[in-house]
Ligand SMILES: Nc1nc2c(ncn2[C@@H]2O[C@H](COP(=O)(O)OP(=O)(O)OP(=O)(O)O)[C@@H](O)[C@H]2O)c(=O)[nH]1
């Protein structure tokens with residue numbers, strides 16, 4: 497079992513060069529800007545604001561590492577935030593490629609997708625990128641509190657089709673607001689870590 501109470505912020509990286517060499521097992525969180533990555537991590541950790549959340553998209557601009565025992569949980573900056581300039585986009589691309597293509601021990605990538613909207617081309621691109629690199633991933637459909645349970649389940653099925661997600665890939669519906677699905681996500685993470 498993972499003791500989420502032990503969580504500690506360790507460091508932020510703003511460039512690929514600042515990324516720590518890491519052979520510790522990592523669980524990474526990716527998704528569009530504003531999809532709810534930081535909120536979901538806080539919920540997993542049982543902490544209100546260890547990970548910074550904002551109503552303004554584009555809040556997380558660095559890769560942030562949180563240690564729990566011998567492993568790391570990694571908050572990645574959101575993609576698809578329109579109001580950034582070309583220099584900032586380039587920095588973001590280099591940072592993400594540096595992370596995903598570096599020598600690391602990525603055990604699971606949790607790819608977050610907003611349950612309310614159709615899949616964006618950027619979501620499809622991210623899933624394709626993870627598949628091309630062979631990183632194991634699961635999908636967390638976020639903001640499930642915004643839909644009824646049955647609509648949420650139907651929308652999750654549709655989104656899996658739109659994103660061409662293989663049947664073997666696990667997905668969970670989560671709400672950081674209500675706490676829905678958090679235990680399911682913890683199970684998916686622990687199964688990957690063989691606890
Ligand atoms: N209704 C609802 N709102 C949520 C939920 N999770 C997050 N939000 C809201 O969505 C907004 C963005 O949340 P963040 O957790 O900062 O999203 P993020 O993906 O980390 O965003 P970036 O750091 O910009 O990439 C905030 O206003 C949150 O309060 C949820 O489960 N339900």
Ligand SMILES: [Mg+2]
Nearest residue numbers: 533534555556
């Ligand atoms: Mg964030």
